[in-house]
Amino acid sequence: MTRARWTARRPGCSTAAAPARGGSGIGLSLARDLAGSLGGRLSLTGRHPAAFTLLVPVRREEFGSEGDG
Incomplete structure (x- = not known):
C-alpha cells in the first residue's frame, strides 16, 4: 500500500459495514486534513x-x- 493510499478518502465506506472492517476508513484522512489545516503534516x-x-x-x-514568566 502506498503512503498516498493509506490517507485516501474512501467514499464507498458505510457506517453499517464499519465494525466488520475495524472502522469506516475516514479517520486517517481527517487527521491528514486537520494536520494540513494547521500547517503541519501526518x-x-x-x-x-x-x-x-x-x-x-x-x-x-x-x-x-x-506576563506569566
Whole structure:
C-alpha cells in the first residue's frame, strides 16, 4: 500500500459495514486534513504495527514584564 493510499478518502465506506472492517476508513484522512489545516503534516513512520507521526508548528508566545514568566 502506498503512503498516498493509506490517507485516501474512501467514499464507498458505510457506517453499517464499519465494525466488520475495524472502522469506516475516514479517520486517517481527517487527521491528514486537520494536520494540513494547521500547517503541519501526518506521516506514516512504521507499518507493522502501523505508526504515524503528527507534526504541527507551535508558536511560542513572548511575555512582557507583566506576563506569566
